[in-house]
Amino acid sequence: MRATLVLLAIAVAVTACGGWGDEPTEVVLVTHDSFAVSEDVKQAFETESGLTLRILKAGDAGEVVTRALLTAGDPEGDVLFGVDNNLVARALAGEIFEPYESPELASVDPGLVLDTEHRVTPIDHGEVCLNYDKTSYERRSLDPPDSIADVVDERYRDQLVVENPATSTPGLAFLLATIALYGDPGWKGYWRRLRENGVLVVDGWEEAYTVRFSGAAGSRGKRPIVVSYASSPPAEVIFRDPRPSAAPTGVIEDSCFRQIELAGVLRGTANEEGARRLVDFMLSRRFQEDIPLQMFVFPARRDAALPPEFEKFAVVPERPLELAPEEIEANRERWVDEWTDIVVR
Amino acid sequence: VRAWRPLTVGVPLVFLALFFLYPLAAIIERGLRGDGDSALDVLTDPTTRDVVWFTVWQALASTLLTIAVALPAAYVLGRYRFRGRGVVSAVVLVPFVLPTVVVALAFLAVLPEPLERGWAPILIAHAFFNVAVVVRVVGGFWTNLDPRIGEAAATLGASPSRRFREITAPLLSPALAAAAAIVFLFSFTSFAIVLILGGPRYATIEAEIYNQAVRLFDLRAAAVLSLVQLTCVIAAVWVATRLERRVSGGAPLRAERDTLRQPRTAGEKLVVGLSLGALGLFLGLPLAVLVERSLAVGDGYGLAAYEALGRPTSVLLAAPWEAIVNSIVYAAAATVIAVVVGGLAAFAVARTRSRVLDGLVLLPLGASAVMLGLGFLIAFDTEPLDFRAAPWIVPVAQALVAIPFVVRIVAPTLRSIDPRQREAAALLGAPPTRVVREIDLPIVSRGVAVAAGFAFAISLGEFGATVFLARPDRPTLPVAIFRFLGRPGELNVAQAYALAVVLMAVTVVSVLVVERARVRRGGWF
Numbered sequence: 001m002r003a004t005l006v007l008l009a010i011a012v013a014v015t016a017c018g019g020w021g022d023e024p025t026e027v028v029l030v031t032h033d034s035f036a037v038s039e040d041v042k043q044a045f046e047t048e049s050g051l052t053l054r055i056l057k058a059g060d061a062g063e064v065v066t067r068a069l070l071t072a073g074d075p076e077g078d079v080l081f082g083v084d085n086n087l088v089a090r091a092l093a094g095e096i097f098e099p100y101e102s103p104e105l106a107s108v109d110p111g112l113v114l115d116t117e118h119r120v121t122p123i124d125h126g127e128v129c130l131n132y133d134k135t136s137y138e139r140r141s142l143d144p145p146d147s148i149a150d151v152v153d154e155r156y157r158d159q160l161v162v163e164n165p166a167t168s169t170p171g172l173a174f175l176l177a178t179i180a181l182y183g184d185p186g187w188k189g190y191w192r193r194l195r196e197n198g199v200l201v202v203d204g205w206e207e208a209y210t211v212r213f214s215g216a217a218g219s220r221g222k223r224p225i226v227v228s229y230a231s232s233p234p235a236e237v238i239f240r241d242p243r244p245s246a247a248p249t250g251v252i253e254d255s256c257f258r259q260i261e262l263a264g265v266l267r268g269t270a271n272e273e274g275a276r277r278l279v280d281f282m283l284s285r286r287f288q289e290d291i292p293l294q295m296f297v298f299p300a301r302r303d304a305a306l307p308p309e310f311e312k313f314a315v316v317p318e319r320p321l322e323l324a325p326e327e328i329e330a331n332r333e334r335w336v337d338e339w340t341d342i343v344v345r
Numbered sequence: 346v347r348a349w350r351p352l353t354v355g356v357p358l359v360f361l362a363l364f365f366l367y368p369l370a371a372i373i374e375r376g377l378r379g380d381g382d383s384a385l386d387v388l389t390d391p392t393t394r395d396v397v398w399f400t401v402w403q404a405l406a407s408t409l410l411t412i413a414v415a416l417p418a419a420y421v422l423g424r425y426r427f428r429g430r431g432v433v434s435a436v437v438l439v440p441f442v443l444p445t446v447v448v449a450l451a452f453l454a455v456l457p458e459p460l461e462r463g464w465a466p467i468l469i470a471h472a473f474f475n476v477a478v479v480v481r482v483v484g485g486f487w488t489n490l491d492p493r494i495g496e497a498a499a500t501l502g503a504s505p506s507r508r509f510r511e512i513t514a515p516l517l518s519p520a521l522a523a524a525a526a527i528v529f530l531f532s533f534t535s536f537a538i539v540l541i542l543g544g545p546r547y548a549t550i551e552a553e554i555y556n557q558a559v560r561l562f563d564l565r566a567a568a569v570l571s572l573v574q575l576t577c578v579i580a581a582v583w584v585a586t587r588l589e590r591r592v593s594g595g596a597p598l599r600a601e602r603d604t605l606r607q608p609r610t611a612g613e614k615l616v617v618g619l620s621l622g623a624l625g626l627f628l629g630l631p632l633a634v635l636v637e638r639s640l641a642v643g644d645g646y647g648l649a650a651y652e653a654l655g656r657p658t659s660v661l662l663a664a665p666w667e668a669i670v671n672s673i674v675y676a677a678a679a680t681v682i683a684v685v686v687g688g689l690a691a692f693a694v695a696r697t698r699s700r701v702l703d704g705l706v707l708l709p710l711g712a713s714a715v716m717l718g719l720g721f722l723i724a725f726d727t728e729p730l731d732f733r734a735a736p737w738i739v740p741v742a743q744a745l746v747a748i749p750f751v752v753r754i755v756a757p758t759l760r761s762i763d764p765r766q767r768e769a770a771a772l773l774g775a776p777p778t779r780v781v782r783e784i785d786l787p788i789v790s791r792g793v794a795v796a797a798g799f800a801f802a803i804s805l806g807e808f809g810a811t812v813f814l815a816r817p818d819r820p821t822l823p824v825a826i827f828r829f830l831g832r833p834g835e836l837n838v839a840q841a842y843a844l845a846v847v848l849m850a851v852t853v854v855s856v857l858v859v860e861r862a863r864v865r866r867g868g869w870f
Contacts, residue, residue, distance in 0.1 A: 033812075033828060036659040055662065056734075059812065062559045069562060070375075070723055076733060090562060164545045166556065203540040206446060206830050210838050211453050217835030218641045220454070232833045239834025241642065241649055294659045296832075333561055344545040 026052045027274035028077030030068065030266070032061045035082065036294040037287070045281045051274050061087060061169060068266065069094040075266035078275035081123060081282065085260045085322075086172060088114055089329035097264035100276055104283035108300045112260050114325055120262035123282050126297035127230035127256035127320050128173035130160075131249050133215030136224035144224075147254040148181055151197070151225065152190065158198035161212040161223040164344075166336050168204045169259075174227040175339055176328065177257035180321040184331070191342050201343060215249040230256055231296040234313040238293070251315040258320035261297065350693070354702060357690035357748070364741055365709050368720030369571075375723060376558075376568025387569040393553075397573060400533060400549040403464060407471035407532035408525050414472050414627060415479035417620035422480060423487020425617055426605040433621060434481060435798070435856040439849045440628055441477040442806025443635075444823045446830060447845050448473065449541040451631040451638075466542040471535060473631065475528040476624070477802075482527070482754055485795045486520035488601045489758060489788065519589050519761065523753040526585035530578065530710040550574040555715045571713045578711030582704045589757070598761050598788055632849065639842035642835060650839035654847070660828050660837060662818045665844060668825040669851060672805055675821060678740035679747060679804035680859070684797050686744065687751025694752060695759035706752045709745045714809040721814070734816075742810035747800035754796040758789050798856040805852055822848045 027049075029035075035057060046053055056077050058064045065087045068080055072094055083091045091097070097119040105113070105121065112122035130151070132144040145151050151160050163171030178187045200223060202208045210216050213226035217240055233247035263282055265275040281287055288299035292310045299306075306314070377384070387393055422434055440448065452470055453461060460466055490513070498508050514521075534551045548556075550570055558567035608614045640646040654665040661668070687706070694703045709717075721742070725732040732738050762785060770780045808823040820828065822844055829841035 033831065036662075038659070039657070055818070056816075059559075066559045066562055066719070067722055070719060071726065074726055076722075166545070166560065167540060201545050203537075203545070207450060207453070207541055209833060210830070211450055216833065216838070218638065218838060228833065235833040235837075236835070239832075239836040241836060340545070 024051070024271040024274060026054055027079070027271050027278050028054045028056055029278060030056045030058055030064060030075070030077035030080045032064045032082035033057050033059060034295060038290050038294060041287055041290045044286060045278070049274065049277050049281070051271075051277070053278070065091050068096045072096045073268045075268050078266060078269040078271050079263055079278045080266050081261070081263040083120065083262050083264070084169075085114060085258070085262075085325050086169070086176070086328055086332070088120055088262060089325040091264075092119060093329075096267055098267045098269070098272070100265045100279060102276070102280050102283055104280050104301075107303055108283065109302050112300050114260065114262065120264040121279055121283065122260050122300040123263050124288075124291050124295065124297040124300050125258055125260045126295075127258055127317050128170045128177070128227060129230045129256040129315075129317065130174075130252040131213070131215065131226050131228040131232050132252065133213065133224040134248055134250055136214050144250060145252060147252065148178060148190075150252075152193040154197070156197065156225065158200075159223055160194070160197075160225045161200045161202060161208050161221075162227045163205055163208050164201050164203055165339055168208075170205050170227050170229070172332075172336070173257045173259060174255075175335065176323050177255060177321045179335065180257065180323050184335075188338065188342055191339060195343050199343070217248070225252075229296065230315050230317060231292070231298075231310070233315070234309045235296055237313050238309055247313040251317075253315055253317050256315075256317040256320045258317075258322050260300075350697060353689045353693035354697065357686050357693065357702060357706065360686050360748075361705055361709075361745075365712070365717070365745060368724035369712060369717055370720075371724040372564075372716050372720035373568045373571060376564035376571075379564050384565070384569045387566045388573070393570070393573070396548050396550055396553050397577070399547060400551075400574075401577065403467055403471075403539075403549070404529050404533040404535075406464075407468050407475070407535075408529045410468050411472040411475045411528045412479055412521070412525060414624070415476045416483070417616075418476075418624045419480045419484035419487060421617050421620045422484035423490070424492070424605065425608050425613070427608065427617060431857060431860065432853070434484070434795075435853045435860070437477040437480045437624070437628065438798070438802045438856055439632065439852055440473050441475070442802045442823075442848060442852045443845060444806070444808055444826050445474075445535075445537040446541070447635065447826060447841070448631060449538055450830075451634040452542060454634045454638075455630050462542065462544040464543065464547065467535075467539055467547065470538045470542055471528075471532045473628065474538075475531055476628065477799075478527050478531075479521075479524045480624075481795055481799060482524040482750075483517060483520045485754060485792060486757060487517060488604055488791065489598045489761075490516055490604065491599045492604050492606075519757040522585055522589040523757055526582065526589075526707060527710060527749065527753060529581055529585075530707065533578065533581070533711055534574075534714065536714075550577075551713055551715065554713045558715055558719065567716065571716045574711070574713055575708075578708060579704070581711065582707045585707070586700065586703050598758065598763075601791055635842050635845045635849070639839055639846045642839050650836060650843040653836060653840055654843060658840075660832055660840075661820050661825055663820065665825055665829075665840065668820050668822045668844065669847060671819045672821040672823075672848075672851065673855065675740050675743065675811070676801050676804035676855070678737070679743035679807075680797055680800045682740055682744035683747035683751050683800040683804075684793065687748040687796065687800070688755060688793065690748065691752045691755035691759060694756045703752075703756075707749050710749050718810060718814075721810075736816070736819075739811055739814050740804065742814055743804040743807045744800070745810070746807055747803040750799045750803065751793075751796040754799065755789055755792045758792045759785060762788055794860045798860045801859050802852055802856055805848065805855070822851070 042053055058067050061082050061084055064082050099117050099119045101118040102121055108122055112125055114120060137144045142155060145156055162174055165172040165175040178190055182190050200212060202212060208226050209228050210219055212221040212223050213219060214221045214224050217236060230251050233249045233251060236249055237243055237247050263279055265279060269275045283301060285304055288301040288304035291297060291299045293307050298316060452466060456466055495508050495512055498512055535549055536551045539547055539549050540552055550573060554567050554570045557563045557570060608617045639650055642649040657664045690702060690706050766784050767780050770784055806823060811821050812824050826841050826844045829837045
């Protein structure tokens with residue numbers, strides 16, 4: 001009897017550990033806090049592949065990459081999703097990924113592919129843009145600004161709130177937008193004028209958007225222009241009850257800076273086959289069409305249909321501002337330091 | 346009792362060595378080994394000097410302000426019996442458990458415009474968070490002080506201020522020193538409050554460590570800065586423990602049944618009313634903002650955000666209400682760990698006067714949470730220490746923050762028990778276990794209950810380690826609040842505030858329950 005129990009215990013332990021050389025039963029996706037997927041889409045992957053999908057959220061994109069760099073070669077999971085064009089050069093230099101060219105890549109917008117060796121694969125893109133409060137400008141009988149250059153105009157004094165690029169991802173993206181537009185060091189003059197025109201710098205998106213910006217629902221903020229996302233107007237419609245017929249906020253299209261989010265197979269994965277299947281799945285139409293309403297960004301696949309709320313209320317900027325990942329990596333620290341000297345001190 | 350020593354000293358020591366010293370040492374070692382700015386560059390950088398100076402002075406000023414704000418309420422709770430006394434002492438814990446980001450945003454709504462940014466709102470917010478530490482640690486100790494000495498001095502003609510200066514203050518000082526040390530360490534490592542309310546010009550060492558480690562991935566600079574931080578913290582802990590020791594011992598302690606009395610004269614009633622009223626206003630205003638914002642949906646007010654808590658959402662990988670269950674389960678586990686490990690440590694500290702352990706238990710409060718989190722990652726990744734994905738790692742990390750409270754609340758009381766009481770019992774033939782059971786435990790059980798309530802609340806509110814370690818399909822309340830706040834859209838924001846209100850309610854109720862479940866043996870209660 002006792003021998004049977006011991007054998008049973010061993011059997012249970014072995015099954016729990018995945019057995020000797022058996023097929024792995026799980027694939028682990030390491031990702032950031034903003035990751036979301038519909039339950040039925042997740043289940044579709046699990047049924048198709050026979051693998052359990054475990055999702056490990058590891059902080060914001062910067063924290064996720066930091067953790068992956070620290071555990072390079074002995075990763076916490078099999079696939080990492082959420083590294084963006086601001087961080088990808090650092091991640092590639094840290095050798096955290098294994099190359100994998102997904103067959104689904106053929107359907108992806110080639111402008112989003114950042115690595116010719118395919119160590120990272122584009123999954124989605126979102127744009128950081130200036131948003132404005134429509135009602136505020138109707139009340140002021142003033143046209144909302146039309147471009148980044150407009151915002152330094154006297155008419156828009158004390159109206160802009162931005163996030164600190166040293167502490168906030170959208171804050172950094174907007175700084176990069178001005179650098180892409182005015183060049184280096186041309187951007188410095190722009191920020192000096194912005195400072196004279198009363199720009200308010202806050203720590204993070206939460207404060208900027210929900211407290212300082214006047215256009216967010218329920219906010220008592222006084223500033224009608226904020227650095228947020230191209231997808232913020234549809235969110236203002238979807239998460240309001242009852243839903244309004246038009247978005248209360250607008251996007252300044254010429255101000256948008258593109259953020260591409262990428263996934264990669266982590267070097268040292270215990271389940272390379274499953275990791276590849278997961279990357280393929282993330283590029284499938286099923287997953288891609290689930291992206292907008294789950295994560296409020298746009299799919300990388302050209303043939304993925306957008307949900308009606310996005311068709312109606314979101315702006316997909318045609319010519320977003322961009323900078324090469326290597327250029328960002330080489331200059332990021334200096335730019336942020338110089339920005340701090342100009343705007344804060 | 347000597348035979349217990351390996352247990353009372355050994356268990357806490359092994360726990361702290363394994364879950365605190367080892368991961369912290371691992372990440373600092375990795376940082377110093379890697380490349381990045383040289384240590385000398387970091388140390389001589391004028392920014393570092395400014396950051397260190399600001400961190401130290403704001404922590405000192407926050408500590409003084411907190412004590413000033415909290416002392417009247419501590420006095421009232423320590424001396425008077427009145428209806429709702431237990432509720433008051435549970436409610437002061439509410440600010441303590443709320444996520445800092447939520448509180449910072451609520452402060453922006455109530456502070457008058459000139460006070461909105463800079464060092465002043467930082468100090469006010471730190472006082473708001475830490476009032477509970479002083480009220481409960483000092484008030485709890487005050488409850489056990491024998492009031493008869495003061496009464497005797499009054500009979501002999503000592504004025505109230507002289508009685509406070511020469512009798513109450515010296516007797517209270519072990520608890521005051523303990524509370525001050527905790528408040529100092531919390532303010533010292535404050536992070537989100539400083540960045541949001543201070544504005545971009547202010548940063549603490551902790552904020553700079555985060556910046557270096559996560560934003561710039563300069564692990565060497567982060568490691569050097571965390572050593573600087575650790576040095577300051579060790580110095581502060583050393584001063585605090587010396588202060589505590591110099592002044593402690595021999596306070597005449599009694600159980601609360603014999604010390605509390607109802608306010609009788611009009612003057613006493615006024616003191617009780619004013620102290621509690623002022624505290625209520627100070628704590629209530631920002632909390633009222635949270636309630637108001639949780640109800641603000643559409644053009645008016647309503648319960649839509651609360652109704653939505655029952656429905657699954659894309660923001661979490663679970664329905665929001667499940668976060669309540671997760672929080673309570675984790676917090677219960679963490680409280681058990683903290684009370685066992687911290688209780689043993691308190692006995693060791695009080696009986697053996699082990700200085701190393703005494704200081705060591707405080708260190709997790711002052712060490713960098715960012716570095717500790719990264720340390721867990723690289724220290725616990727291989728057999729036999731492969732804990733990265735273990736579910737119990739969450740309560741262990743929460744207990745690390747709660748243990749110092751248990752020790753700091755229980756040890757001063759234990760230390761102040763007159764040794765002659767124990768000697769007399771031993772002389773009369775009581776075996777050591779009986780001495781502990783009948784002398785130490787009854788006096789200390791009130792402290793243990795306060796400490797357990799504290800530990801529970803700390804674990805409920807713990808964010809830094811939990812967000813790092815908790816599985817995404819099992820979010821705790823603070824984690825869920827943080828996720829909702831990160832999404833645009835009215836309902837998401839309202840749900841974040843609704844969950845904050847739920848967290849407030851869960852805190853008050855669970856602390857009341859935990860504190861009721863105190864030891865009833867010995868006939869003192």
